[in-house]
Amino acid sequence: MRPQDIIRKKRDGGELSREEIEFFVSGVTSGDVAEYQISAWLMAVFLNGMTDAEQSALTLAMLHSGEILNFKDIPKPKVDKHSTGGVGDKTSLLIAPFVAAAGACEPMISGRGLGHTGGTLDKLESIPGYRVNLSLSEFSAVLDQCGFAMNGQTAEIAPADRKLYALRDATATIEAIPLIVASIISKKCAAGLDAMAIDVKTGSGAFMREREQSRRLARALAKTGNSLGVRSQALITDMNQPLGQAVGNSVEVLECIQLLRGEVSEGTKPVLDLSIELAARMLVLAKIESSIESARARIKQVHESGAALECFRQNVEAQCGDPRVCDEPERILPLTDKSFKVESPRSGFVVKVNAQEIGHAIAEAGGGRVRVEDEIDPRVAFIAELRIGDEVRAGESIGVVYSADQDCGQHAAVRIQAAYEIGDERPAALELIKEVIE
Amino acid sequence: MRPQDIIRKKRDGGELSREEIEFFVSGVTSGDVAEYQISAWLMAVFLNGMTDAEQSALTLAMLHSGEILNFKDIPKPKVDKHSTGGVGDKTSLLIAPFVAAAGACEPMISGRGLGHTGGTLDKLESIPGYRVNLSLSEFSAVLDQCGFAMNGQTAEIAPADRKLYALRDATATIEAIPLIVASIISKKCAAGLDAMAIDVKTGSGAFMREREQSRRLARALAKTGNSLGVRSQALITDMNQPLGQAVGNSVEVLECIQLLRGEVSEGTKPVLDLSIELAARMLVLAKIESSIESARARIKQVHESGAALECFRQNVEAQCGDPRVCDEPERILPLTDKSFKVESPRSGFVVKVNAQEIGHAIAEAGGGRVRVEDEIDPRVAFIAELRIGDEVRAGESIGVVYSADQDCGQHAAVRIQAAYEIGDERPAALELIKEVIE
Numbered sequence: 108m109r110p111q112d113i114i115r116k117k118r119d120g121g122e123l124s125r126e127e128i129e130f131f132v133s134g135v136t137s138g139d140v141a142e143y144q145i146s147a148w149l150m151a152v153f154l155n156g157m158t159d160a161e162q163s164a165l166t167l168a169m170l171h172s173g174e175i176l177n178f179k180d181i182p183k184p185k186v187d188k189h190s191t192g193g194v195g196d197k198t199s200l201l202i203a204p205f206v207a208a209a210g211a212c213e214p215m216i217s218g219r220g221l222g223h224t225g226g227t228l229d230k231l232e233s234i235p236g237y238r239v240n241l242s243l244s245e246f247s248a249v250l251d252q253c254g255f256a257m258n259g260q261t262a263e264i265a266p267a268d269r270k271l272y273a274l275r276d277a278t279a280t281i282e283a284i285p286l287i288v289a290s291i292i293s294k295k296c297a298a299g300l301d302a303m304a305i306d307v308k309t310g311s312g313a314f315m316r317e318r319e320q321s322r323r324l325a326r327a328l329a330k331t332g333n334s335l336g337v338r339s340q341a342l343i344t345d346m347n348q349p350l351g352q353a354v355g356n357s358v359e360v361l362e363c364i365q366l367l368r369g370e371v372s373e374g375t376k377p378v379l380d381l382s383i384e385l386a387a388r389m390l391v392l393a394k395i396e397s398s399i400e401s402a403r404a405r406i407k408q409v410h411e412s413g414a415a416l417e418c419f420r421q422n423v424e425a426q427c428g429d430p431r432v433c434d435e436p437e438r439i440l441p442l443t444d445k446s447f448k449v450e451s452p453r454s455g456f457v458v459k460v461n462a463q464e465i466g467h468a469i470a471e472a473g474g475g476r477v478r479v480e481d482e483i484d485p486r487v488a489f490i491a492e493l494r495i496g497d498e499v500r501a502g503e504s505i506g507v508v509y510s511a512d513q514d515c516g517q518h519a520a521v522r523i524q525a526a527y528e529i530g531d532e533r534p535a536a537l538e539l540i541k542e543v544i545e
Numbered sequence: 546m547r548p549q550d551i552i553r554k555k556r557d558g559g560e561l562s563r564e565e566i567e568f569f570v571s572g573v574t575s576g577d578v579a580e581y582q583i584s585a586w587l588m589a590v591f592l593n594g595m596t597d598a599e600q601s602a603l604t605l606a607m608l609h610s611g612e613i614l615n616f617k618d619i620p621k622p623k624v625d626k627h628s629t630g631g632v633g634d635k636t637s638l639l640i641a642p643f644v645a646a647a648g649a650c651e652p653m654i655s656g657r658g659l660g661h662t663g664g665t666l667d668k669l670e671s672i673p674g675y676r677v678n679l680s681l682s683e684f685s686a687v688l689d690q691c692g693f694a695m696n697g698q699t700a701e702i703a704p705a706d707r708k709l710y711a712l713r714d715a716t717a718t719i720e721a722i723p724l725i726v727a728s729i730i731s732k733k734c735a736a737g738l739d740a741m742a743i744d745v746k747t748g749s750g751a752f753m754r755e756r757e758q759s760r761r762l763a764r765a766l767a768k769t770g771n772s773l774g775v776r777s778q779a780l781i782t783d784m785n786q787p788l789g790q791a792v793g794n795s796v797e798v799l800e801c802i803q804l805l806r807g808e809v810s811e812g813t814k815p816v817l818d819l820s821i822e823l824a825a826r827m828l829v830l831a832k833i834e835s836s837i838e839s840a841r842a843r844i845k846q847v848h849e850s851g852a853a854l855e856c857f858r859q860n861v862e863a864q865c866g867d868p869r870v871c872d873e874p875e876r877i878l879p880l881t882d883k884s885f886k887v888e889s890p891r892s893g894f895v896v897k898v899n900a901q902e903i904g905h906a907i908a909e910a911g912g913g914r915v916r917v918e919d920e921i922d923p924r925v926a927f928i929a930e931l932r933i934g935d936e937v938r939a940g941e942s943i944g945v946v947y948s949a950d951q952d953c954g955q956h957a958a959v960r961i962q963a964a965y966e967i968g969d970e971r972p973a974a975l976e977l978i979k980e981v982i983e
Contacts, residue, residue, distance in 0.1 A: 115717035118591060143584035147716035150588035153556065278585035279553035 110134060110144045117151040125164040132168035136267045142274060149271070149280040157285035162327060163334040165285065169293035170335070172267035176214065176243070176299045181251050183212035184393035186302045188385050189295055191324070192224040194312040194466040195349030195491075199227045199257075200363040201382035202389070204418040207254025208409035209386070211393045214250050214298045215257045216264065220475045220483070223312065223466025225356065228259050229475075233357040233440040233485040237428030253422040264297045282314070288327045292335065302338040302392035304385050305329060309541065310347035312462025318343070318541070325544040338392045343542040344381060348460040348495050351378035355474045355488025355509070357440045364436045367416040374494065377539055383407060384540055443486045447508040447520040451499040451529055458530035460495060468522035472508070472515040484511065489523060495537055499529060548572060548582045555589040563602040570606035574705045580712060587709070587718040595723035600765065601772040603723065607731035608773070610705035614652065614681070614737045619689050621650035622831035624740045626823050627733055629762070630662040632750040632904040633787030633929075637665045637695075638801040639820035640827070642856040645692025646847035647824070649831045652688050652736045653695045654702065658913045658921070661750065661904025663794065666697050667913075671795040671878040671923040675866030691860040702735045720752070726765045730773065740776040740830035742823050743767060747979065748785035750900025756781070756979070763982040776830045781980040782819060786898040786933050789816035793912045793926030793947070795878045802874045805854040812932065815977055821845060822978055881924045885946040885958040889937040889967055896968035898933060906960035910946070910953040922949065927961060933975055937967060 108130045116123060123131075131148065134140030157165065178185055188202050203213045217239070220226035228239045241249065241258045249256035262269075268290050275281045295303055305328045308314070309321035325341035332339030352374040353362040365371075366379050387402035396402035409415045416433060424430040432438045470477055474487030491506040493499055505527050510516030546568045554561060561569075569586065572578030595603065616623055626640050641651050655677070658664035666677045679687065679696045687694035700707075706728050713719045733741055743766045746752070747759035763779035770777030790812040791800040803809075804817050825840035834840035847853045854871060862868040870876045908915055912925030929944040931937055943965050948954030 111715055111717045114588075118588065118717055141580075141715065143580040143712055144716055146581035147584040147588040147718060150552075150556065150585040151592070154589070154592045274581055277549055277579065278582055279549045279556055280585060 110140045110148075114144060114148045114151060117148060117155060120155050122158050123161050123164070128161065128164040129168045132165065132172055132267050135270055136172040145271065146274050146278045146280070149275060149278060149283075149286065152285055153280045153283040159330060159334070162285050162288060162331050166289040166292045166296070166331050166335060169265050169267045169289050170296050173265045173297065174263035175297050178212065178214055178247060178250060178299055181212050183210060183254070184301045184395060185214055185299055186211045186389045186393040187213055187215060187295060187298060187300050188304045188306060188389060189291055190306040191308050191314055193308040193346035193350060194223060194462040195351050195354045195359065196224070196308070196346075197230065197351065197353070197359040197363050197378060198306070198382040198385060200230065200360065201366060201379065202386045203255040203257065204367065204415040204422070205382065205386035205406050205409060206389050206393075208414040208418045209390055209405050210395050211254070211390060212250060213255040214246070214300075215255060216260050216294065216298050217257055218260065220470070221479060222477075223463045223470060223475070225359065225475060227257060229483050229485070230356050230359050231257060233360050234423060234428040234432055235438065235440065237423065238426050241426065249422065249425045253425050254418060255422060257422070257426070260294065265293045268293055284324050284327050287324065288331050291328060292331050295332070296335055296337055300337050302389065303332050304388045304392060305332070305339060305341040306381075306385060307341050307343050308346035309343050310345055310462065311460060312349070312466060313346040322542065322544070325542070329544050340388055340392055341544040342385065342388070342540055343544065345537050345539050345541060346462060347537055348462050349465060349491050350381065351375045352491045353488065354465060354469050354491070356483060356485035358442060358488040358490060358509070361436050361439050364433060364439070367410070367419055367433075369411065374491065381539055383410070440485050442488055442509040443511040445510060445513065445516055447510065447516040449505040449508060449520045449524050451501060451503050451505050451527070452524065453529050454500045455498070455529040455531050456533045457493050457495050457497050457499065457527055458532070458534045459528035461526040464526040465489060465523050468519040468526070472510045472519040473512070486511065489519070493527070496534055498533070548578045548586075552582060552586045552589060555586060555593060558593050560596050561599050561602070566599060566602040567606045570603065570610060570705050573708055574610040583709070584712050584716045584718070587713060587716060587721075587724065590723055591718045591721040597768060597772070600723050600726060600769050604727040604730045604734070604769050604773060607703050607705045607727050608734050611703045611735065612701035613735050616650070616652060616685060616688060616737055619650055621648060621692070622739045622833060623652055623737055624649045624827045624831040625651055625653060625733060625736060625738050626742045626744060626827060627729055628744040629746050629752055631746040631784040631788060632661060632900040633789050633792045633797065634662070634746070634784075635668065635789065635791070635797040635801050635816060636744070636820040636823060638668065638798065639804060639817065640824045641693040641695065642805065642853040642860070643820060643824035643844050643847060644827050644831075646852040646856045647828055647843050648833050649692070649828060650688060651693040652684070652738075653693060654698050654732065654736050655695055656698065658908070659917060660915075661901045661908060661913070663797065663913060665695060667921050667923070668794050668797050669695060671798050672861060672866040672870055673876065673878065675861065676864050679864065687860065687863045691863050692856060693860060695860070695864070698732065703731045706731055722762050722765050725762065726769050729766060730769050733770070734773055734775055738775050740827065741770050742827045742830060743770070743777060743779040744819075744823060745779050745781050746784035747781050748783055748900065749898060750787065750904060751784040760980065760982070763980070767982050778826055778830055779982040780823065780826070780978055781982065783975050783977050783979060784900060785975055786900050787903060787929050788819065789813045790929045791926065792903060792907050792929070794921060794923035796880060796926035796928060796947070799874050799877050802871060802877070805848070805857055805871075807849065812929065819977055821848070878923045880926055880947040881949045883947070883949060883951065883954055885948065885954040887943040887946060887958045887962050889939060889941050889943050889965070890962065891967050892938045893936070893967040893969050894971045895931050895933050895935050895937065895965055896970070896972045897966035899964040902964040903927060903961050906957040906964070910948045910957040911950070924949065927957070931965070934971055936971070
């Protein structure tokens with residue numbers, strides 16, 4: 108077998124065999140396939156797609172390119188959630204204590220933020236002392252003790268994905284569904300999961316802005332997860348505005364702790380609702396509950412009883428963070444002193460929000476990364492005070508930007524102001540959960 | 546401008562601007578665009594094609610990536626021929642003295658053989674002493690003195706093409722028409738031509754086996770040449786069997802000298818006919834003759850008068866070869882002592898020939914290159930004794946293989962025997978010149 112023959116076959120629209128895909132991916136990992144051959148193949152896959160069989164084989168080959176974790180000693184079902192990413196999407200921090208308190212076990216391998224979306228690891232680091240670089244044995248111990256653990260990806264997990272991702276970024280082949288699916292599912296499966304819920308965002312702050320595209324991705328993710336023996340379900344959920352009020356790192360952790368403590372507002376309720384729904388689906392997939400109704404009730408119960416907050420507190424302590432943040436949330440790294448009000452330029456209703464623009468504005472102000480190597484200021488934030496459908500008068504506040512730098516803060520406030528479209532008629536309400544894909 | 550944005554645009558089927566193509570090609574030459582980006586772009590071009598405007602811009606950018614020769618001091622029209630390659634295709638060695646003797650000037654930059662096709666440089670080197678590594682000033686002097694000069698490509702001509710070609714070979718993107726056209730036309734235009742005839746082969750020994758594919762290539766070549774100010778015409782010609790009788794290096798030069806000397810046989814006549822037709826079209830394109838009829842008459846006249854042979858003799862001498870080969874052709878490097886008869890397995894008519902298989906058999910026996918770094922034995926040859934339509938009896942000779950090595954020779958004879966299909970009915974005659982594309 109030669110790499111160029113495999114490239115040619117995909118170029119001509121042929122279906123690659125399992126052996127051909129294994130040969131190619133193992134060459135990617137070992138370096139035997141040159142980078143210029145990999146990128147020609149990536150473009151051929153981008154333009155010609157993959158069949159279900161190819162998709163499974165690619166995902167499996169990427170999974171087997173590295174270490175596969177195994178938590179068989181922990182006698183609970185292993186379950187996780189993946190989100191395709193959005194603005195203000197912080198459900199991971201609620202879902203993990205929810206499902207752990209309900210008897211499942213969530214070994215969560217997370218990433219850093221890049222572009223307009225944040226990353227769970229960055230958020231967690233705004234809890235003083237919190238470690239996201241646990242060794243595998245530390246990770247396993249925390250998981251056993253608390254029912255969930257949250258950590259960064261190690262170099263041993265799916266190394267083929269790291270190489271492919273770097274090349275995709277440089278060759279405009281990021282957005283191909285087969286490549287996205289293989290990247291996500293191979294990494295998730297490497298954590299030894301039994302079941303997985305997938306939150307596919309759709310709308311102005313999502314990677315997939317169009318519903319049909321989101322649907323295709325959701326189907327491919329669920330199908331591939333199931334084909335690899337991980338019971339999977341995908342939800343298509345709204346990302347036409349920030350999820351909840353907080354966009355930033357400290358501020359998102361703060362919002363989560365408030366929600367875990369039962370402090371819910373109109374603006375933050377969607378975060379809780381979506382977290383409960385996803386966590387409930389995870390319980391059903393994990394076979395802890397037999398119906399979605401009983402699963403929802405169980406999650407609400409662990410929330411209202413404070414069991415989930417207690418689970419979170421244990422995890423923070425086990426991962427070397429300051430557990431007092433659960434009682435005194437102001438112990439989270441604070442916001443900046445300087446703040447910048449975003450005013451509505453006119454009276455009317457919020458009809459549309461460019462959520463991606465809000466994400467980019469906060470990233471550029473230092474709250475996220477424009478480039479992989481950027482440092483993050485966890486205090487930079489935007490707190491939204493309006494949601495789509497809300498009425499507003501000229502000069503009233505849309506929200507507040509926090510930034511230590513005058514120019515950065517002002518610039519972000521101007522960008523965010525322009526991201527809100529104020530119209531004359533109240534728009535129809537947006538459904539938070541749009542579709543369930545089995 | 547960033548390379549990945551240009552890749553994305555081509556990926557999405559957009560039309561690249563002249564500036565974008567110039568930026569990309571100059572990055573290829575300088576090394577600023579990484580090889581993995583180039584190859585992703587090559588695959589996107591392969592699958593999405595190029596418009597005429599993009600094709601011209603790409604060819605021009607590749608032309609300007611290196612040195613452009615200029616023979617303005619020679620007061621004759623500069624004209625050349627390009628062939629897409631075939632088996633036994635040796636017309637270059639006849640056409641150059643034909644057009645030179647008729648008053649044009651042919652600065653010929655040629656290549657080496659690879660795969661099933663031979664290369665003019667390899668053939669010329671079977672003339673004892675003949676140099677194909679002239680300096681630019683030597684090349685110019687020979688051109689001025691003899692009306693034609695034949696040389697290898699220097700590193701200074703179209704360096705972007707060399708880099709792209711190596712990547713295309715490794716990434717299965719060789720066969721894309723826009724890339725083929727840019728490669729051919731940029732190198733030809735770098736020789737400062739006024740006019741160009743293009744011989745696009747079609748059939749079992751051609752790179753393009755299908756007529757429609759050959760036609761698309763021929764149109765793109767002629768159109769792009771004309772768009773760059775080089776008056777161009779393409780002919781689609783038959784390559785369903787070796788052109789003439791000789792396949793190999795020494796033996797092809799021998800056949801050409803015999804033809805220049807007026808020694809024409811039924812088997813070698815197609816070489817002469819095609820050479821006259823191409824040379825005549827070059828005279829018209831060069832505006833030396835005003836009609837194709839008068840041009841054909843002029844070429845026949847310089848052939849029959851011996852003026853073309855004299856031109857060839859002068860060139861051999863000027864390029865340090867032994868000019869006595871023109872009078873005593875046996876001075877060309879001889880054939881091997883060992884020969885292997887290829888017998889017809891049955892009685893009937895030659896109905897079909899796999900010309901590519903003959904080319905590969907001779908290359909593998911040492912008469913060509915399987916890999917770029919292979920050495921050539923110029924004595925290895927196949928001399929065909931039958932053409933499509935000829936009648937043959939079981940056991941009679943199809944042709945003879947020459948090889949110094951017993952095993953190689955026998956193996957080649959077996960392969961070539963299998964490349965001839967003998968049937969019961971005489972097939973329709975093949976047209977040598979199938980189509981003219983303006």
